[in-house]
Amino acid sequence: QSQLVESGGGLVQPGGSLRLSCAASGFTLDYYAIGWFRQAPGKEREGVSCISSSGGSTNYADSVKGRFTISRDNAKNTVYLQMNSLKPEDTAVYYCAAAAGPCTVVAGRPGWYDYWGQGTQVTVSS
Secondary structure (H helix, E strand, O other), X not given: OOEEEEEOOEEEOOOOOEEEEEEEEOOOHHHOEEEEEEEOOOOOOEEEEEEOOOOOOEEEOOOOOOOEEEEEXXXXXXXXXXXXXXXXXXXXXXXXXXXXXXXXXXXOOHHHOOEEOOOEEEEEOO
């Protein structure tokens, strides 16, 4: 069974950091761009970041630029999202997803993604 599993979420104070992981099982991530999305209560799902299959290209939503870093380790079949300087408005369920197309096409567009994880909660609060 092909699936993505996120981990690393939790409760953190404003200004703190978390690192999310997205691990694949049942298929290899080597040929997929990976996107991170988030959804806060009452809001639409928002694209946060995308990394190309090779890892050579990344992009970020304006709201997280300079604070979040996406990376991947294809040998471990895992993608990461390092989140620094967290703000209360970063509170959401975070999802990773895999798409066969390039980030230039699929970034921020949920309909382009073939596989989704179940999500991990990130809460930023004092």
